[in-house]
Amino acid sequence: MDLQRKLEILADAAKYDASCASSGANRRNSSNGKGVGSTGGAGICHSYAPDGRCISLLKVLLTNRCLYDCHYCINRRSSNVQRAAFTPAEVVKLTLDFYKRNYIEGLFLSSGIIRSADHTMEQVIEVARSLREDHDFRGYLHLKTIPEASVDLIEKAGQYADRISINIELPKEQSLKTFAPEKSLKRTRIAMGKIRHRVENAAEVRRERQGRRSPEGKFATGQSTQVIVGADDSTDQVFLKRSHDLYSNYRLRRVYYSAFSPIPEPSAILPLKAPPLVREHRLYQADWLMRFYGFEAGEIVSDERPNLALDLDPKLSWALRNRQFFPVDLNRAEKLLLYRVPGLGVRNADRILGIRRYGKIRVQDLIRLRVSLKKVLPFVITADHHPSSRELDHDNLRARFAPPPEQMELHLNTPGKGSPLGQVME
Amino acid sequence: MLSVAIDLSFEDWREKARGLLQAGIKPSEVLWESEGEAGLFGGGNAIIPPPVHAPPKVPKEFVSLAHTVSHHSSPDRWGLLYEVLWRMTQGGEASLLKRSTDPTVARLARMRKEIARDVHKMHAFVRFKKTGEDPESGREQFMAWFEPDHRIMPLTAKFFQKRFTGMDWAIFTPTGSASWDGRELRLGPGVEKVEVPEEELDELWRGYYRSIFNPARLKVKAMQAEMPKKYWKNLPESDLIESLVSESRFRVDGMREEAPRPANAGGKNPYLKHLRDLDRCDDTVVLQPDDHVGRPLDKLRELAACCQACPLHGSATGTVMGEGPTDADIMIVGEQPGDQEDLVGRPFVGPAGQLLDRFLAEAGIDRSQCYLTNAVKHFKFVPKGKHRLHQSPSVDEVSRCKPWLVGELLQVNPRVLILLGATAARSLIGPGFKITRQRGVVEGTWLADRVVATVHPSYLLRLQNHSDREEEERAFLQDLKAAVTP
Numbered sequence: 021m022d023l024q025r026k027l028e029i030l031a032d033a034a035k036y037d038a039s040c041a042s043s044g045a046n047r048r049n050s051s052n053g054k055g056v057g058s059t060g061g062a063g064i065c066h067s068y069a070p071d072g073r074c075i076s077l078l079k080v081l082l083t084n085r086c087l088y089d090c091h092y093c094i095n096r097r098s099s100n101v102q103r104a105a106f107t108p109a110e111v112v113k114l115t116l117d118f119y120k121r122n123y124i125e126g127l128f129l130s131s132g133i134i135r136s137a138d139h140t141m142e143q144v145i146e147v148a149r150s151l152r153e154d155h156d157f158r159g160y161l162h163l164k165t166i167p168e169a170s171v172d173l174i175e176k177a178g179q180y181a182d183r184i185s186i187n188i189e190l191p192k193e194q195s196l197k198t199f200a201p202e203k204s205l206k207r208t209r210i211a212m213g214k215i216r217h218r219v220e221n222a223a224e225v226r227r228e229r230q231g232r233r234s235p236e237g238k239f240a241t242g243q244s245t246q247v248i249v250g251a252d253d254s255t256d257q258v259f260l261k262r263s264h265d266l267y268s269n270y271r272l273r274r275v276y277y278s279a280f281s282p283i284p285e286p287s288a289i290l291p292l293k294a295p296p297l298v299r300e301h302r303l304y305q306a307d308w309l310m311r312f313y314g315f316e317a318g319e320i321v322s323d324e325r326p327n328l329a330l331d332l333d334p335k336l337s338w339a340l341r342n343r344q345f346f347p348v349d350l351n352r353a354e355k356l357l358l359y360r361v362p363g364l365g366v367r368n369a370d371r372i373l374g375i376r377r378y379g380k381i382r383v384q385d386l387i388r389l390r391v392s393l394k395k396v397l398p399f400v401i402t403a404d405h406h407p408s409s410r411e412l413d414h415d416n417l418r419a420r421f422a423p424p425p426e427q428m429e430l431h432l433n434t435p436g437k438g439s440p441l442g443q444v445m446e
Numbered sequence: 447m448l449s450v451a452i453d454l455s456f457e458d459w460r461e462k463a464r465g466l467l468q469a470g471i472k473p474s475e476v477l478w479e480s481e482g483e484a485g486l487f488g489g490g491n492a493i494i495p496p497p498v499h500a501p502p503k504v505p506k507e508f509v510s511l512a513h514t515v516s517h518h519s520s521p522d523r524w525g526l527l528y529e530v531l532w533r534m535t536q537g538g539e540a541s542l543l544k545r546s547t548d549p550t551v552a553r554l555a556r557m558r559k560e561i562a563r564d565v566h567k568m569h570a571f572v573r574f575k576k577t578g579e580d581p582e583s584g585r586e587q588f589m590a591w592f593e594p595d596h597r598i599m600p601l602t603a604k605f606f607q608k609r610f611t612g613m614d615w616a617i618f619t620p621t622g623s624a625s626w627d628g629r630e631l632r633l634g635p636g637v638e639k640v641e642v643p644e645e646e647l648d649e650l651w652r653g654y655y656r657s658i659f660n661p662a663r664l665k666v667k668a669m670q671a672e673m674p675k676k677y678w679k680n681l682p683e684s685d686l687i688e689s690l691v692s693e694s695r696f697r698v699d700g701m702r703e704e705a706p707r708p709a710n711a712g713g714k715n716p717y718l719k720h721l722r723d724l725d726r727c728d729d730t731v732v733l734q735p736d737d738h739v740g741r742p743l744d745k746l747r748e749l750a751a752c753c754q755a756c757p758l759h760g761s762a763t764g765t766v767m768g769e770g771p772t773d774a775d776i777m778i779v780g781e782q783p784g785d786q787e788d789l790v791g792r793p794f795v796g797p798a799g800q801l802l803d804r805f806l807a808e809a810g811i812d813r814s815q816c817y818l819t820n821a822v823k824h825f826k827f828v829p830k831g832k833h834r835l836h837q838s839p840s841v842d843e844v845s846r847c848k849p850w851l852v853g854e855l856l857q858v859n860p861r862v863l864i865l866l867g868a869t870a871a872r873s874l875i876g877p878g879f880k881i882t883r884q885r886g887v888v889e890g891t892w893l894a895d896r897v898v899a900t901v902h903p904s905y906l907l908r909l910q911n912h913s914d915r916e917e918e919e920r921a922f923l924q925d926l927k928a929a930v931t932p
Contacts, residue, residue, distance in 0.1 A: 024649065024650060027650060027654055027657070031653075031654050035657070035659070035660050049609060051611045053611070056610055057609060058609040064569050064570045066570050066571070068673040069658055069659040070690050070694070071663045072667075073660075078654070089710065098707055117647055118647075120576070121573055121574045122573055122610075136720075168721070201725075204725065206728055207724070207728070212763075213763040213789035214790060265761075271832070282662050282701045282702055286707065287709065288706035374546065375545065388547040389547070
């Protein structure tokens with residue numbers, strides 16, 4: 021099989037992993053070395069596919085042969101998909117060739133499980149080792165790890181990588197039993213605990229040595245994970261609780277939510293109906309509210325309402341249910357309350373705090389900050405605006421924000437104006 | 447009206463603006479032009495009158511803003527900068543830059559943002575093509591053609607130098623160029639369109655682009671928001687977009703029509719069998735630890751990992767059982783695993799464990815010869831912000847966990863038993879035990895030849911007062927020594 025065909029099969033096999041971040045690595049560049057590469061600060065998206073996802077890393081599997089039988093996955097052993105395998109040297113060369121042309125920030129390498137967890141990890145690590153040691157590659161490396169792999173191998177992977185990750189795939193042990201019988205939430209959490217410990221320990225060593233290199237300080241700067249949305253029957257509450265568990269116990273950098281999408285070679289066990297993509301988007305918004313806006317999971321979803329509204333963003337939805345907190349006076353309210361105003365993001369809320377030291381906030385200021393007036397005005401007081409209490413209490417307030425039902429139409433030259441997908445991205 | 451022409455460099459503007467300001471020339475009296483950009487009046491450079499004011503002092507923030515904005519392609523950039531400079535110095539609005547909703551400040555901020563975005567997109571969308579190798583040095587040589595919105599070559603060259611230090615490269619844009627040969631970064635003038643060669647590798651990249659796209663989640667608008675069409679003409683992958691979009695629906699319909707495939711049992715693969723064994727263990731639920739007290743240590747460990755006798759198993763990462771030689775002479779019992787112990791899955795590895803190590807060494811006890819464990823095997827905590835705050839286990843949790851501890855004690859059967867803290871002491875000796883009054887050697891128990899109860903090292907860590915801590919540390923060391931004094 022030629023390299024072109026291998027690349028196509030093994031990229032196709034890797035595309036269901038949503039993780040694309042190339043940010044958050046330790047700052048480094050190639051100015052004092054033989055090789056190529058730099059990382060630091062924000063990541064760079066070098067291209068975008070028509071699915072709206074950024075292409076930042078060469079994202080491939082080392083092989084799509086797999087012992088496991090995860091029913092949501094095209095590479096499971098029951099699938100008849102065409103199989104291929106790279107040699108480590110092929111991946112190394114592709115990565116370097118693409119990198120030198122500025123196509124990518126680095127490599128995201130995962131693999132089907134072949135022979136055993138340890139054997140698979142050894143192959144993945146060989147690619148990373150060769151890039152770092154033989155070629156002095158200083159770009160970004162994200163390695164997928166396997167919870168059952170030995171501690172020594174996870175340590176090695178972490179020494180070469182900027183980011184390592186284990187996908188929990190589904191938020192409940194019971195769902196894994198049904199849909200991914202070889203995986204275990206318990207073993208994944210145990211592995212994540214060890215990784216967190218090592219990430220923090222390495223960061224502390226680097227702080228103490230202030231940049232002087234040492235083996236103890238050499239380790240990935242963080243871990244992330246992915247869950248598949250809509251493959252099992254878990255409610256949004258189950259997802260958000262699991263995310264909270266992973267963020268607070270293992271300090272994950274990111275939890276990626278990936279709406280289950282139809283795949284070739286579908287499994288007889290899995291429901292074929294894909295969830296609306298907007299559900300994935302609402303979960304990301306809720307995740308953001310928990311991490312950056314001071315919301316508790318219990319405020320966003322509850323036992324009575326275990327799922328997020330699809331037609332409204334979770335913050336607006338919360339505000340409509342908690343109108344007693346509004347209107348909020350933009351000239352007086354404290355930071356955390358500003359964060360709760362629909363249509364005000366963290367950055368604009370912080371800007372308002374800055375501006376109001378030098379003068380009263382007026383509607384004109386909101387226009388200059390490019391805030392959506394339609395969303396904000398019913399909920400705020402400014403020097404020249406006071407919403408009528410009738411407006412805020414009005415039963416129709418919710419209806420004003422919900423998007424009108426419309427036909428879904430997507431085409432390159434008339435990209436879905438007013439369509440549900442168009443709304444998602446605004 | 448004074449007509450002033452800038453040679454497109456920030457330094458030239460700075461010098462002229464300083465002169466104008468010191469001469470007391472109001473913004474409304476200056477007509478700014480850029481050399482090489484078409485001007486309305488073409489008045490050339492007027493002579494700036496001699497200074498009447500002292501040199502202005504401006505915040506660093508403004509200098510950096512002006513430097514960035516000077517690369518903007520908008521012809522009114524020089525005038526806007528001068529207006530803000532004037533108002534901050536002569537106009538009495540020293541903190542003008544803080545007022546981000548002032549129309550001119552807002553406009554400049556927007557210009558800066560446009561530059562930042564343009565720079566970011568240039569970092570992203572420049573595509574190098576390999577043109578050959580230097581015959582002498584053997585260094586690979588690359589070139590690129592790019593069309594940014596603004597004159598940003600000088601703002602981006604450093605990035606490419608630091609990233610691609612090991613190769614020779616040149617980037618050409620209509621408003622500037624840059625090249626690097628391993629020794630010197632050279633900036634040059636803009637050029638008209640440069641033809642870049644095709645490369646075989648482009649086809650690999652295009653194959654990658656086709657395959658990484660998921661046709662089941664078409665979001666064309668999202669793609670175009672980040673990769674506007676104006677950049678497409680220099681990207682080798684962009685001519686695939688149209689067909690990928692139009693074919694996507696058929697591809698997805700095709701997937702939906704496929705017959706579902708049944709699961710394949712997986713055969714006799716030895717690794718899958720190993721995983722099934724692990725699962726079988728994970729699936730076991732132990733609600734009555736009492737049933738297992740007499741089992742060997744390995745079995746105890748396996749069963750304790752499945753213990754759900756109290757609710758702590760739900761939030762903790764895993765069971766933390768004891769560690770050390772099975773025939774240890776000394777067994778040490780603490781309260782429960784802490785944050786670090788929960789993550790690593792081993793007892794006494796956190797701060798309290800490190801303190802304990804220090805005192806054991808001082809008392810002449812070799813940690814590696816001791817069996818260390820806890821009265822409760824799961825970490826009990828409440829999450830608070832970024833931290834997990836330790837919570838004392840309840841009497842009920844301690845008693846439900848006790849069979850595991852007793853099981854360990856029976857197997858290790860140590861000569862000396864050291865109990866650290868009230869939880870350990872109450873679990874094994876009795877609920878009424880008071881460390882403060884009964885610390886030291888405890889007589890009359892069945893537990894071991896010598897039983898010593900003392901404080902937990904985390905208690906020492908919590909003591910703020912220096913002299914209290916010294917005194918308590920002395921007493922702690924004394925207790926440890928008492929445990930091993932014949």
